[in-house]
Amino acid sequence: MINSFLLIGLPYAAILIFLIGSILRYYYYGYSVTSHSSQFLESNKLFWGSRLFHSGIVVLLTGHLIGFLLPKSIIILTSMPLWLMVIEVSAFAFGIISFIGIVLLIIRRITVKRLHRVTSTMDLVVYFLLFIQVLSGLLVAYFHRWGTSWYATALVPYLKSIFTLTPDISVITTMPLLIKGHAISAFAFLGLIPFTRLMHFLVYPVNYLRRRVQLVIWNRDLRESRASRKMREGIKPRNN
């Protein structure tokens, strides 16, 4: 019962809240979607914390995503001992990097007084969950080795079953508590995204790479309004 609640109910609730919540927040509270950078108040400590954490976590999330999307190629790749070794070690290294990053960020939040004024309760929740998530990930990687391989064979089918609306928890329920915990807190995390500043990763400005250099916005069509004889759009002022 508890298993189906945590491994079926929670994931679906989280995904729904994430999808609906982020869309609502973006369209109705779009103003509040920002990175809330605190670099302006403290810059030097942020350099190590933010750069390390972000570079680590981006690689790890991409790794999880690739494993989820292309499990077959990962299984083939990790069946070669050398590749398994390389992937496992580098994943662990990036895990350590983001762990150091999040620890530095937490220390910075606590010790720099100015930051207390811009820290909300949800920020603290995010810090706590991120810390748990990265730490449990590291512990899983350490105690239940060769995760890159068994993730693709054992966990991905469970995740896939969730997304294909045919939840099947027969494999994951037999897994160690640590792994279950990592998965459950990941879903909890997903559901919290619309209520935190984590929204900022959804608006990461990829458009910048292909937009024009300068941006000029015309609030009305001048040519249209000059030439117009119509009553509404582009009404022609008398002194024009």
Add this chain to the structure above:
Amino acid sequence: MDIRSQTAMVFHLDKCIGCHTCSIACKNIWTDRKGAEYMWWNNVETKPGTGYPSHWENQQIYKGGWVKHGQRLKLRVAGNPTGMIKLFHNPDMPVMDDYYEPWTYDYDHLFEAPQGSDQPTARTISLVTGEPIDVKGGPNWDDDLSGTPDYARNDINLNNISAEDQESMFQLERMTMHYLPRMCNHCLNPSCVAACPSGAVYKRGEDGVVLISQEKCRGWRLCVTACPYKKSYYNWTSGKSEKCLLCYPRLETGQAPACMHSCVGRIRYLGVLLYDADKIKEYANCPEDELIDRQLDIYLNPFSEEVIREAQKNGIADSTIDAAQKSPVYKFVKEWKIALPLHAEFRTLPSLFYVPPMLPVMGTMTNGVYESTTGNLWGKIEDSRLPVQYLANLFSAGNADKIRNVLKKLMTVRYHRRKVTVDDIDDRMIRDSFAETGLTADIADAIYRLTSLAKYDERFVIAPAHREEAIEMIESTDDRKGNTGFGEKMGTRRVF
């Protein structure tokens, strides 16, 4: 030709008395809020000095503006792919300590202090942490402090001036300084717009005002770094960047911006310039010694039939063309050529021009006597106390001849008026100065008139936004029927 209109400005530095009334007017209207206390969209600096934020002109530190990169123009702060990494931590961004930590005073203590042997005092309290702080700097901390080691001597514009000249500038009783009021330049080639990753910063087509959409801003802070004038500020409470909006709600109702309206020295002028947007790319990328001339080329003569025809074709209202013809900025910048942009070498094509101060031409102290006579017509300009090169570094991308020409013109106007009012100047001297500067008595009178007599309507020629269409600039009028005012549709308080 793609003719657009730009609201442009001229500041006459000779008339600036450094009273900060402009800054206060702006502060009271726009930045008297939490998170914005440290911002001075308009500020006044003492030059030579390091300014606000300190060393803002030093692009080695802050990496603002554009650089020529072969045939192309490139943002100095990494644009495109490298900029995307800098979002996580931007090493070139000024932090609060580069501006100053805003503070207030613990006034309550004056009333509530227990009885004691000492008079209670109101201590300084940080507006960020609420704790007592020792104030180490402020937005006008360098006021009148030219000559002090901390400020004037660290001015980056002194870099190519000989140690001897520098020393002579700072000698007691010979010290020179002038004020430099600064605000957003509403550039034609704004680097803040080009740097914004989310596309929140934009130039408004109708009047060229550069704005930041608070809805779209995601606080990536690249505009703060990219602006070489450091006139985009990060609001640490709302997590958004903000900047001078040229009081556009006032402009749309035909009023001058608050800083300009309140200026007691009446140093500020505002008017329309028509320009050819097709030329921006080419002219912003020209060799450094041509920058000033090229920028003047971009502005078009609003009296020319062809320009008027093209402007009309582009939808520019007749009322705007009329304003362009009466524009005081056009006269200062194009007709008389006595106003120059600040730091043209940043290549943003700023729309704010300065009439350089006559200050170095003033007399010197010798043996306790203030000496201001000279046998030579331009004597005082050629061997002035403040090296002309210093002004050139500020206003003409290092070209000292440009500054000399302007100063000579300003001097000619004074000779001419002296002749008219007191008549103790040699006719030949007036003729010579007219011949050399290319001015005539009529032009000199016009400069004199606009400089010292001009009333509100002459100093601020605002192109009508057509109030009936002003809201239409933002939204469809039908949606707004029965409503009044403008503003944030949602509170700015942090929700999550």
